[in-house]
Amino acid sequence: MERKITKVGNSYGITFPKDLLKEAGISYGDNVKVELKDGNIVLRKKEDIKLPEDISADFFEVLERNIEKHEKTVRDLVDR
Numbered sequence: 001m002e003r004k005i006t007k008v009g010n011s012y013g014i015t016f017p018k019d020l021l022k023e024a025g026i027s028y029g030d031n032v033k034v035e036l037k038d039g040n041i042v043l044r045k046k047e048d049i050k051l052p053e054d055i056s057a058d059f060f061e062v063l064e065r066n067i068e069k070h071e072k073t074v075r076d077l078v079d080r
Contacts, residue, residue, distance in 0.1 A: 001017075001020070003015065003016070024044075024045065025045055026045045030045055030046070031045075031046040032044060032045055032046055033045075033046045
């Protein structure tokens, strides 16, 4: 399947066929996660996770930033 990148205001966008989104479990209004992995754009539905009351809403964002920031150190520890 090929799609064309279009201009949307000051950004760029891409449209997806409704059947493709349905198969991926994504529908209008859903939040999606967009990542760059090995030079490829990966899009997936963002999972709604119910956190315990004592954990802040940005817990996973902070965790992900710190894992990325210290990735080499963590990998070196695994190799020990």
